Amino acid sequence: MKYVSTRTGSGPDAPAVGFLEAVLSGLAPDGGLYVPQTWPELTAEEIAAFAGQPYHRVAADILGRFTGGEIPYDALEEMCEEAYSTFTHAATCPVKQLTPGLFLVELFHGPSLAFKDVAMQLLGRLYDYALARHGRTMTVVCATSGDTGGAAVEAFRGRANARIVALFPEGRISEVQRRFMTTAGESNVACVSVDGTFDDCQAILKTMFGDDQFRNAVDLSGVNSINFARIAAQAVYYFTAAVALGAPHRSVAFAVPTGNFGDAFAGWVARRMGLPIAGILVATNSNDIVSRAFETGRYARGVVAATQSPAMDIQVASNFERLYYESVRRDGVETGRAFRAFAETGVIDLPPQALSAMRETFTGASVTEDDTARSMLSTLNETGELVDPHTAVALAAARRASLPDPTTPMAVLSTAHPAKFPEAVSAATGATPEIPAAARGLAARPERYDHLPADADAIMAYVRAFVTR
Numbered sequence: 001m002k003y004v005s006t007r008t009g010s011g012p013d014a015p016a017v018g019f020l021e022a023v024l025s026g027l028a029p030d031g032g033l034y035v036p037q038t039w040p041e042l043t044a045e046e047i048a049a050f051a052g053q054p055y056h057r058v059a060a061d062i063l064g065r066f067t068g069g070e071i072p073y074d075a076l077e078e079m080c081e082e083a084y085s086t087f088t089h090a091a092t093c094p095v096k097q098l099t100p101g102l103f104l105v106e107l108f109h110g111p112s113l114a115f116k117d118v119a120m121q122l123l124g125r126l127y128d129y130a131l132a133r134h135g136r137t138m139t140v141v142c143a144t145s146g147d148t149g150g151a152a153v154e155a156f157r158g159r160a161n162a163r164i165v166a167l168f169p170e171g172r173i174s175e176v177q178r179r180f181m182t183t184a185g186e187s188n189v190a191c192v193s194v195d196g197t198f199d200d201c202q203a204i205l206k207t208m209f210g211d212d213q214f215r216n217a218v219d220l221s222g223v224n225s226i227n228f229a230r231i232a233a234q235a236v237y238y239f240t241a242a243v244a245l246g247a248p249h250r251s252v253a254f255a256v257p258t259g260n261f262g263d264a265f266a267g268w269v270a271r272r273m274g275l276p277i278a279g280i281l282v283a284t285n286s287n288d289i290v291s292r293a294f295e296t297g298r299y300a301r302g303v304v305a306a307t308q309s310p311a312m313d314i315q316v317a318s319n320f321e322r323l324y325y326e327s328v329r330r331d332g333v334e335t336g337r338a339f340r341a342f343a344e345t346g347v348i349d350l351p352p353q354a355l356s357a358m359r360e361t362f363t364g365a366s367v368t369e370d371d372t373a374r375s376m377l378s379t380l381n382e383t384g385e386l387v388d389p390h391t392a393v394a395l396a397a398a399r400r401a402s403l404p405d406p407t408t409p410m411a412v413l414s415t416a417h418p419a420k421f422p423e424a425v426s427a428a429t430g431a432t433p434e435i436p437a438a439a440r441g442l443a444a445r446p447e448r449y450d451h452l453p454a455d456a457d458a459i460m461a462y463v464r465a466f467v468t469r
């Protein structure tokens with residue numbers, strides 16, 4: 001299986017590459033995102049056989065369909081087993097019932113207490129596997145709205161063949177989120193507090209990737225959700241959750257708290273692979289570029305507002321390009337044109353056919369700050385569950401949505417542990433989330449990070465210095 005850029009045919013083409021190369025490079029050299037040339041499909045029998053399997057085995061089965069034979073199955077299963085042994089729950093991503101028909105899929109039992117660990121723990125091991133064989137050392141740079149950085153630092157700290165630089169927006173992430181990155185104390189980790197928003201951090205990352213000289217000099221790699229391995233790893237819990245709720249014999253709806261559209265797109269992938277997903281409700285906070293696009297047909301960048309759910313304070317959702325590509329029937333010329341124009345104008349008017357194709361899977365809903373807080377409070381009062389503000393956004397949207405068929409279970413992805421956002425949770429509910437073992441001790445450890453302006457040249461100079469140190 002080969003991977004192609006979503007912009008193939010729209011200029012000097014990026015060549016089709018194998019799985020590991022797509023993983024190590026992150027973004028394609030033409031600025032597009034890698035997608036597999038064809039989507040693997042599972043039969044209903046294959047999906048039914050996931051019932052009762054350990055999570056890591058389902059993960060190895062799904063991932064194995066994307067590797068094009070580049071990793072022997074045993075090695076892949078071992079990586080998955082190791083990756084998910086870092087999770088503190090025996091089911092890895094357990095499903096919990098809240099009310100009749102309404103379920104949480106808890107994705108936060110990994111080392112940094114957010115769902116980013118699910119993909120990142122695997123990604124760190126995939127890098128080790130690929131780089132050790134080539135005796136190569138790469139510089140992984142990640143832009144984070146809070147949780148990716150902590151998960152990436154946890155996944156890459158101390159690894160022999162990679163160093164990690166995390167860029168985060170100054171003052172726009174929670175203290176716990178920051179401490180997961182800045183207290184690693186490992187010499188292959190650098191953290192930069194950027195005087196700007198997450199979108200600024202992401203734009204700087206794109207500039208780095210667009211600069212061939214820099215890219216080669218530091219052997220740059222990216223683990224943001226532009227990285228296809230993350231999408232594939234995230235498709236896994238759609239399968240395990242849906243099977244736990246009765247798939248493939250009945251279909252399941254999902255509600256997904258959305259920022260960069262990686263998690264929601266992984267649901268699209270699972271559905272494309274044959275999982276009976278009735279629909280995916282894309283829930284945003286007031287940074288609603290994605291939910292507005294599904295409602296109005298206009299994908300238009302706005303100004304980033306700071307909210308209680310900071311991991312979703314994003315106005316350019318990178319993975320939307322993958323959905324667009326699929327929705328214009330894999331027309332790379334059209335996708336390249338649309339997204340190059342978007343970089344200039346900040347707007348794409350979705351072709352009507354593409355919009356209806358998207359609406360076959362997705363509906364959008366945006367949730368206000370008040371409703372997010374009320375959602376945390378009512379969830380606690382009605383079910384006894386304390387949920388984090390990101391999960392609360394999706395729960396608010398799910399409660400508001402009327403399902404076409406009331407017997408279809410609604411599974412809400414719970415993306416962070418409430419203890420990662422204690423201020424917002426306490427303000428909304430008056431309750432204090434219990435701190436799990438992973439986060440205890442963070443407050444006492446010394447922090448190490450640098451502070452730089454939102455300036456690509458300054459940050460590239462910093463990365464060069466870190467690499468040659």
Ligand SMILES: *Cc1c(COP(=O)(O)O)cnc(C)c1O
Nearest residue numbers: 147259260261262263311415416
């Ligand atoms: C990253 C993140 C999200 C958004 O996920 P995307 O894949 O960027 O859409 C939601 N909730 C939490 C807690 C996150 O860390």
